[in-house]
Amino acid sequence: MDVIKRLQNHNIKPSVQRIAIMTYLMEHCTHPTVDEIYTALAPSIPTLSKTTVYNTLKLLSEQGAAQILTIDERNTCYDADTTPHAHFLCKRCGRIYDVDINADGKQAEETDMNGHEVQEIHYYYKGICKSCLENERLTEITNN
Amino acid sequence: MDVIKRLQNHNIKPSVQRIAIMTYLMEHCTHPTVDEIYTALAPSIPTLSKTTVYNTLKLLSEQGAAQILTIDERNTCYDADTTPHAHFLCKRCGRIYDVDINADGKQAEETDMNGHEVQEIHYYYKGICKSCLENERLTEITNN
């Protein structure tokens, strides 16, 4: 989708900085932190400040154009994909993967919320990712 | 369960400070922050330092005697209940509630993890809690 349209759909005026940050989020599904976004964009927008990255990400999340992930204890991450899906954090490499929620197992609808009104759902899994598991096996073989 | 036994079961030597913090966690299912624990215990242990609270909670979570919650963006919270259950954060009052996971809807087992090895599961819901919803209704009635 057109980035400018997407911003406008969420009542966000498309400035150069906002377009760049939104574009970065949409093209990199790595769930970047503020620092990663800043470091990636600073070369092409030399005047960019971290404050603006903070401001913009706050705005994006408030307007529903992106969501905040708190899966990583160290840093807040951001995700432009606001459709229902879960996240997996690898404790070894630190990467965050998207995970599809099984359509049969819509946890929220089946869970008794005791009368609470649910507005946001975050499913986080943590462990060792496939890639790190494979590297581990290779290392074991090489060492034997 | 006996707090000292529980600590020992997780290979943690039971000092006065550790017993106090573990006890507090087990008796208060409010998912407290470091600061809340420190403030609550400081009067009875005047020499207690925040560093020790940090050290102890880190130790407890590393040894599996407690778990870290990152549901609240502002502060890290801790939970002595390490059995599978979900959490609900009220955006209005900030309270965190325990929510049972419906046995029929074991999300993790039904979700295709793409080969990743899952070690931890965190289900977070956010919205307005029952109590705040009721207060809202009362206020509306009173104002009309």
Add this chain to the structure above:
DNA sequence: GTACGTGCAAAGAATTTGCAGATAA
């Protein structure tokens, strides 16, 4: 020209680190 957006510098808050003294087996 007026409202909004940006970015610097400073402040604030949460957490970690270094280290010396206290404690316990």
Add this chain to the structure above:
DNA sequence: TTATCTGCAAATTCTTTGCACGTAC
């Protein structure tokens, strides 16, 4: 004794705030 635990102070990191300048309509 000897290793471990504790807690002060300082450092570090992440994030927010205040404010002046720039920009766009």
